Every structure is written in structure tokens, then in C-alpha cells.
Amino acid sequence: MKSLFIAFVVFTLGLLAFSTYQALFVAPTEQTMGEVQRIFYYHVPSAWTAGVCFFVNFLASVVYLWKRNLASDALAAASAEVGVTFCTIVLITGPIWARPVWGIWWTWDARLTTTLVLWLIYVSYLVLRRFSAGGQTQVLAAALAIFGFVDVPIVYMSIRWFRTQHPSPVMGGGENSGLDPAMLHAFFWNLLAFTCVGIVLMAVRYRLQMLEETVEATHAAAALQGGAQ
């Protein structure tokens, strides 16, 4: 199992190098925006990976509330943290792109605002897990995760439902949407690479969570034993 994971990490690193090369050197330069458009190849896959992580968090939280098993709670914690990391990348690379293209760093349009709200929801989730004391922390966190996930489809649909300054959807956005085939190629490689990075980080974080739970349980058992003597 360990060697399989190491092989997957090596594959992911190779894929990341290849996809970055595709984004920076192979994909054609966009005519209107120029070089800055290449931020798209990191920005959108980061948003996609964050969405996948939050979906995993949602599923794991539902399973935790249903079965109350430690593994699903650990997966929920891991996926939320990795999701917040990717969402942070989205919220930073977006304004870096916006400044030269729009002339402003930020605007309170539907897509940007709902994404910021999404980030805040999952940061609250992590704060709750980290600082809440008592036996109900995992249950409260799972409930927050289920309600919080409602914002994910809202973020996705915001540029379809509202008139926003954010660019309209590139994929599945109607007749005038779409990418040049060479750009699409680079985009899909990056989408795959970022998804694999997300999986690797979630696996590492999950393992860490399980170890932390073991240490905590051992401490608790030792304290009980000490108390009994």
C-alpha cells in the first residue's frame, strides 16, 4: 500500500511538471488578455479541486452522522483542510488576474462573494473542530459541513444565475463558450494534475488525523488508568 502511494506521488509530481509546462509554454497566448490569461490554468483547477474536497467533506460528514465511525470523521477533517488550501489559492490568484485585466483587485459580484463566503464557512468548520471542547464537536462539525456544502452549487451557478463581472463559464456555458483546442488540452492536464495533488494531500492529512486520534485515545486511556489507581 505504501509503495503504491509513493508511486502515485511520483506520478502526480511528473503530471504537475508536465501540466505546468503545457500551461506556460504550449498553450497559445490569448489575444485580448495576453500572458496573464495563463493564470486560468492554475486558478480554475484549484477551484475544481476545492469543490471536489468539499464534496468529499459533505459525503464523509453524512456517513459520520449515519455510522459514527472514526474514519469518516477523519476524512471529513482532512478534506475540509485541503479544500480550504485550494480555495485560498483561488481567492489569491483571482485578484492577481483581475488587477491587470479589470483594473481592480476585487469587486463584490456574485461569484467572488459566494466564493469568499464558501472559504469563510470552511474556515469556521476548521476553527470549530480545533477549538470546540466536549463530546459533540464531531457531530456539530458534520452538521455545519452539510449545511455549508449548500454554498458549493451556488458558487458554481452564480455566473449563470446573476450578471457578474467574473468571466462567463468556459465549459458548458452556451453557444459562445468554449476554448481553443490547444488551450483545452493544457487545461485538462492541469485539471488532472491538481485533482491528483488534492488526493495526495487528503491522503496524507487523513493519515495524520488517524494518528492524532490514536495518540488522543492513548492519552485518554492513560489518564483513566491513572485515575483508577
Next chain:
Amino acid sequence: MTGPVALKAAYIVTWVILLGYLGSLLRRFRRVREEMKDLKRGDNTDHHRDTEAQRNSLQNP
């Protein structure tokens, strides 16, 4: 901020965040492993202490 500068900044920020997060995970791993080692050592010490006590009680009932 010009286009090429923004492009470099965005790619650097992405890598810094990802590597920073990976670094924090590895640090936390090291801390947990050390804690586990300490716990095991504590268990062994307890076990050793218990065995000593048993031996003493057998020798001096």
C-alpha cells in the same frame, strides 16, 4: 501590475501555498510520531515498574 508579473506572482503564490501546507503537514507528522514514541516509552517504563514491583513483592511477601 503588468500581465507577465501577475502571471509569475500567481504561479509562485500557488506553489508557496501548496509547499507551505505540505511542510506544515510533515511538521505535524513529526510531532505526532514523537508523541507516539514518548507514549510507548512511557508504557514500557510503566511495564518495567510494574514488573519490578511484582518481583519485590514475591521476594519480600
